[in-house]
Amino acid sequence: MQQQPENVPALLDGPAVDVSDAHELLLGYLEWYRKALMRKLAGLSDDQLRTPVEPLGWSPLGLVQHLGWVERRWMRWGFAAEDIVAYPPGGDTEEWTVAADTSTAQVMTVYQAEVAAANSLATAAALNDRAHLGGRFKTPDQAPSLGRILFHLLQEYARHIGHLDIARELIDGETGE
Template identity: 65%
Template sequence: MTMPPERVPAVLDGPGVQVSDPRELLLGYLDWYRDALMRKISGLPDERLRAPVEPLGWSPLGLVKHLGWVERRWIRWGFAAENVVAYPPGGDEAEWGVPNGQPAGEILAAYHDEVSRSRALIAEAALDDRARVGGRFPTPEQAPTLGRILFHLLQEYARHVGQLDVVRELLDGQKGE
């Protein structure tokens, strides 16, 4: 029996349907959501990228900025225990806010830089490798595995990209995936 065209299931998002390796699935979905973040803001004029959406209080560009900090905190400071600034001076306002004079391209470049660094730091690591001690995690007992960290990142992206779907629909009526 053939399904009517309106009932045919959509092709799965993320990695290919033949992928079953947990690492490849996790990294594939994480990259899919990173790309989805860029798709969701594509085409927005600068003023809409920057303007906080009420009642949320954050802008699409502010969300990109936040996710760059999330990448830094969980991979560089967390997994790799790099000695980096994990939270911007000025707290949430600085992490989510977009100063008037800061070009959108600068924020996007900083985000892409954090993603590139994350990819490089985890390229050769196994999912069961534990985070190094000394950054986010002061003791071996507190250090999660890379798999746990990546799963946390994935849920963070999924939640925020879903929120961005709503924001985009409020801004210009464009519906999400």
């Protein structure tokens, strides 16, 4: 994939303007949003990353943790039908709350591992490949295509990056692109 030179402003977000392959577009935009997540966290102290933002009720690091679970659920448990824990035992509260004894580095490492696993699965399959049965999806009519799953992940990131823009503005006044 061709990259935009650093000194030239991008005309479009995401993959290069000449990319038209749907698989490459979906993976390229998903990667762009994953990087946007990291850009929007840059410059926050550990305390700012970990402290829930009012009135939202979650911390920026909690959002990263949640997105790691989302990647895991949709790609490893969903698409690949791996026999894994798909939800934390404490449900949504635990998914969005970073335990005091869990370091920022640990959350980031787990998130990056889930992204790497998702990328590995997505690059090795075609968009029309159906999710394997036995994990999240039990019957063929429940099993979506990889394209559908990637599109879901893309909208999940787009929505949450918007939420993070609001959180960041509440934390320190920074606004996003």
